[in-house]
Amino acid sequence: SSELTQDPAVSVALGQAVTITCQGDSLLSRHASWSQQKPGQAPLLVIYRRDNRPPGIPDRFAGSSSGNTASLTITGAQVDDEAVYFCHSRDSSATHILFGGGTKLTVL
Amino acid sequence: QVHLVESGGGVVQPGRPLRISCAASGFSLGTYGMHWVRQPPGKGLEWVAMTSFDGNQERYADSVKGRFTISRDNSKNTLYLQVKSLSSEDTAVYYCARENLLFGSGVLDSWGPGTLVIVSS
Numbered sequence: 178s179s180e181l182t183q184d185p186a187v188s189v190a191l192g193q194a195v196t197i198t199c200q201g202d203s204l205l206s207r208h209a210s211w212s213q214q215k216p217g218q219a220p221l222l223v224i225y226r227r228d229n230r231p232p233g234i235p236d237r238f239a240g241s242s243s244g245n246t247a248s249l250t251i252t253g254a255q256v257d258d259e260a261v262y263f264c265h266s267r268d269s270s271a272t273h274i275l276f277g278g279g280t281k282l283t284v285l
Numbered sequence: 286q287v288h289l290v291e292s293g294g295g296v297v298q299p300g301r302p303l304r305i306s307c308a309a310s311g312f313s314l315g316t317y318g319m320h321w322v323r324q325p326p327g328k329g330l331e332w333v334a335m336t337s338f339d340g341n342q343e344r345y346a347d348s349v350k351g352r353f354t355i356s357r358d359n360s361k362n363t364l365y366l367q368v369k370s371l372s373s374e375d376t377a378v379y380y381c382a383r384e385n386l387l388f389g390s391g392v393l394d395s396w397g398p399g400t401l402v403i404v405s406s
Contacts (some may be wrong), residue, residue: 179384208393219380220330226389263330267391274320274332274346274391 181209181264181277188283194252197280200245207266209247211240215260221263224249245283250266251282259284287311287395289381294400305400306380307364307381309317315339315359319368320383321379321391330375334366335384348374378402 181201187254188270189195199209208227222231224240239250245247247266251258293305307319319383333343334355343355352369378399379385387392 207391208389210389212393217396218380220393221396222388222392222394225392225394229388231388231394242369265330265391265393271390273346274322274393275336276322276330276332278329 181266181275183264183277183280186281186283187189188239188285189251189254190285191256192253194250195282197203197249197251197282199247199249199277201266201277202245203266203269204242204247204260205277206269207271209238209242209266210265211229211238211247211249211263211283212265213260214263226255246252254282254284256284258282287383289383291381291396291397291400292377294379295370296403296405299372299404300402303371303402305366305379307357307366307397309362309364309383312383313359315362315396316358319355319357319364320382320384321353321355322380322382322393322396323366323375324380324399325374325377329385333379336364355401355405371402373404375398376402376404389394 190226211224213223214220222236228240237252239249261277261281291307291383313316320335336355380399381397382393383395
């Protein structure tokens with residue numbers, strides 16, 4: 178399969194933890210990355226190569242994976258974390274990039 | 286500081302060509318693979334095309350193959366996307382993005398703000 182599947186929407190209470198998942202066959206052989214996109218803005222990389230944070234990304238963002246599923250966990254969610262989160266990875270042949278459909282996170 | 290800025294979008298009639306550009310600053314374009322990614326209004330991200338750091342390799346999504354051409358002028362630190370003939374399905378915000386191999390193959394670590402292309406008669 179050449180798709181990455183995400184739940185369309187997730188909500189979390191302020192200060193609580195939330196996990197967003199991404200499923201796809203490519204994740205059996207490729208690491209996932211995660212980007213955050215707020216309305217009207219360009220995506221921002223928050224996790225790369227499964228569980229690494231770029232400089233400047235708070236440590237409340239964490240990545241993990243198991244089998245064909247990658248996960249992004251935000252611990253102590255803040256109002257500023259409200260955004261759409263996309264997973265992405267190389268496809269199995271390493272020639273294309275796949276994006277998940279995005280998960281809209283609402284912080285209540 | 287890495288900075289990417291797209292330009293060249295607008296309202297274009299179906300069947301017309303278009304070239305959009307991405308000006309890079311704060312780094313040398315010639316040392317990075319670069320990508321175009323698009324986002325139709327209200328929808329998710331779709332990878333469009335990539336070019337290797339030296340321009341010797343190009344890859345395209347099946348949806349644009351044969352109609353889109355990615356190119357780069359490293360001396361001008363500028364990336365391009367040429368479209369031969371636009372269709373309504375090409376209406377989207379087009380982003381350029383940098384691939385950072387230090388982070389891993391296919392990891393897009395910097396994005397421009399995007400340029401909106403609307404295909405309409």
